[in-house]
Amino acid sequence: MGLIVFDRVEKKYGNREALRGLSVTFPRGKVTALLGPNGAGKTTAVSILLGLSKATKGTVRVGELQAGDRALRERMGAMLQETPAADGLRVREMLQLFRGYYREPLPLDQLLVISGLEQKANRRASSLSGGEKRRLAFALAMAGNPEIIVLDEPTNGMDVESRMRFWDVIKVYAIQGKTILFTTHYLEEADAVADHIAVIAEGHLIAEGTPQSLKSAFPMRKITFRMAGDGIMEQKLLALPCVMDVKMNGHQVELFSEDTDRLLPLLLKSGIPITDIQVHAAKLDDVFQQLTRTYTENRGSIR
Amino acid sequence: MKPFITQSTSEVLRLVRNPFFLLFSVLMPIIFYSIFAMLNGTDSAIDSTTWGAYSLMSMTAFSLIGTAAGQFGIRLAYERKDGLLKLMMLTPLSMSAWVSAKITAHLLVHLLIIAVMFGYSAIVFGTEMLAEQWVMCGLWLLIGSMPFLALGILLGTIRNTDAATAVSNLVYMGLSILGGLWMPLSTFPSWMQKFGAWLPSHVYANTSWSIVAGATADWQDVLVLLGYGVLFIMGALFVLSRSENA
Numbered sequence: 001m002g003l004i005v006f007d008r009v010e011k012k013y014g015n016r017e018a019l020r021g022l023s024v025t026f027p028r029g030k031v032t033a034l035l036g037p038n039g040a041g042k043t044t045a046v047s048i049l050l051g052l053s054k055a056t057k058g059t060v061r062v063g064e065l066q067a068g069d070r071a072l073r074e075r076m077g078a079m080l081q082e083t084p085a086a087d088g089l090r091v092r093e094m095l096q097l098f099r100g101y102y103r104e105p106l107p108l109d110q111l112l113v114i115s116g117l118e119q120k121a122n123r124r125a126s127s128l129s130g131g132e133k134r135r136l137a138f139a140l141a142m143a144g145n146p147e148i149i150v151l152d153e154p155t156n157g158m159d160v161e162s163r164m165r166f167w168d169v170i171k172v173y174a175i176q177g178k179t180i181l182f183t184t185h186y187l188e189e190a191d192a193v194a195d196h197i198a199v200i201a202e203g204h205l206i207a208e209g210t211p212q213s214l215k216s217a218f219p220m221r222k223i224t225f226r227m228a229g230d231g232i233m234e235q236k237l238l239a240l241p242c243v244m245d246v247k248m249n250g251h252q253v254e255l256f257s258e259d260t261d262r263l264l265p266l267l268l269k270s271g272i273p274i275t276d277i278q279v280h281a282a283k284l285d286d287v288f289q290q291l292t293r294t295y296t297e298n299r300g301s302i303r
Numbered sequence: 304m305k306p307f308i309t310q311s312t313s314e315v316l317r318l319v320r321n322p323f324f325l326l327f328s329v330l331m332p333i334i335f336y337s338i339f340a341m342l343n344g345t346d347s348a349i350d351s352t353t354w355g356a357y358s359l360m361s362m363t364a365f366s367l368i369g370t371a372a373g374q375f376g377i378r379l380a381y382e383r384k385d386g387l388l389k390l391m392m393l394t395p396l397s398m399s400a401w402v403s404a405k406i407t408a409h410l411l412v413h414l415l416i417i418a419v420m421f422g423y424s425a426i427v428f429g430t431e432m433l434a435e436q437w438v439m440c441g442l443w444l445l446i447g448s449m450p451f452l453a454l455g456i457l458l459g460t461i462r463n464t465d466a467a468t469a470v471s472n473l474v475y476m477g478l479s480i481l482g483g484l485w486m487p488l489s490t491f492p493s494w495m496q497k498f499g500a501w502l503p504s505h506v507y508a509n510t511s512w513s514i515v516a517g518a519t520a521d522w523q524d525v526l527v528l529l530g531y532g533v534l535f536i537m538g539a540l541f542v543l544s545r546s547e548n549a
Contacts, residue, residue, distance in 0.1 A: 050393055051393075052392060052393070070395070073393060073394060076393070077393075078393050080386055081386075082385055082386025082389065083385075083386070084382070084385040084389075084390055085385075086313070086317060086387060087321065087381075088316055088318070088320040089316065093316070096309070097309055097310065097313045098394065100306045100309040100310075101306055101394040101395050101396045102394070103395075137390075144394070144395075
């Protein structure tokens with residue numbers, strides 16, 4: 001059942017359209033990843049959901065309430081991209097301050113544990129490292145024991161160990177039945193943690209489903225090779241049958257295709273001088289890059 | 304009520320723990336006061352009072368203007384930039400509770416500054432005034448610092464934090480010097496005197512100078528300062544409402 005519903009949401013900043021009719025539903029009690037390249041509109045969607053900015057058109061609802069309703073503040077916790085640390089306050093003081101805003105806050109000790117800041121409780125918040133500040137931001141988001149947790153690029157700036165610990169904590173909250181929504185441009189994160197993935201590009205939803213269903217919907221493979229000789233071959237490569245996309249990096253080329261068995265012999269016969277040929281299953285990352293790029297080029301003709 | 308108290312306490316801690324606070328709000332005014340008082344002689348006469356009392360008012364006003372307009376404004380600009388303001392807007396704490404906690408915290412700290420300055424002057428320089436003069440001056444400096452908090456809110460709407468810092472410092476130093484807090488206005492050329500007499504810093508300090516001189520306060524000064532306060536608040540509200548719609 002959809003707890004958070006975006007219905008044809010548009011957002012304009014002056015002439016720039018950040019969201020162009022985004023419709024997407026986030027199920028209750030699930031972990032949903034909002035995945036998309038930089039500039040896709042993820043942060044805009046999150047700030048409308050949190051009531052920090054208003055949609056130009058369309059509605060965002062959380063249960064029975066309109067996004068931005070004050071009653072939601074008690075029920076939602078969010079980690080924004082900025083990592084503010086009130087200068088002058090210690091970690092403990094800042095957590096206590098935020099706990100004081102809510103009717104039923106989580107205990108201080110628990111907040112220190114989930115953020116891994118037990119040893120830093122008496123440090124000034126502003127003296128924490130970048131990754132520690134991110135973890136403090138998470139603890140602040142959790143201070144009111146929210147049922148809906150919204151995380152905008154949560155692991156940005158965290159080291160590998162913090163990331164792993166962070167997702168472990170999120171998984172525990174997911175098991176407790178909290179509704180979790182996070183944005184990311186790291187596909188592995190979405191794949192590993194989310195029950196549901198919504199892919200957006202240029203302010204639209206372009207695909208959604210479970211990680212498995214998305215993977216099987218795009219059975220892409222890629223052929224990589226080195227091109228001997230110079231010359232712009234990109235058009236020539238794109239003209240080959242079954243080529244979905246070409247990525248060129250100097251002489252190193254990646255060809256994306258759904259049918260490499262058919263493509264490979266045609267490629268060899270094409271007369272393009274190539275060496276060092278390999279065929280791989282495309283990574284999910286490639287699939288999404290390809291997906292968003294195709295979308296950008298065809299403006300919504302795929303769906 | 305409890306969140307409000309916690310919020311105010313936190314804001315007091317943040318203010319007094321800031322190294323700039325100690326430097327600009329406490330040490331600098333005390334050092335300048337000591338220099339002025341010693342150079343001119345604490346007992347020498349000025350405007351029917353002594354330099355010791357006159358420049359105590361000037362330097363306390365200087366400190367409070369810096370704390371209220373300068374540090375408040377700079378802090379607000381930073382809180383907007385680093386996202387603390389946004390984060391606060393996500394919590395159940397209301398915006399008005401947040402702002403009034405900040406103002407309460409500032410007034411408490413202003414009271415502390417007044418106590419420290421007056422205490423220093425009385426103990427170190429033996430400044431003597433009637434009990435009601437001490438109280439009236441203290442109260443006036445406290446209440447009169449509010450329009451400068453409004454100026455701080457206005458300065459805090461500057462988006463670029465470097466610009467906010469530069470402008471706030473310029474405004475507070477400019478107001479202090481041109482308003483006659485460092486050197487009495489009577490030492491300036493007459494056109495600067497005319498200009499300076501209308502500055503909020505001058506009308507603010509002038510009322511306390513009148514009290515120490517045993518004269519009645521000039522109501523025009525009080526009204527002018529009030530007018531500035533209204534102007535600053537309206538300016539801030541205008542800028543904020545405009546940026547919200549963007």
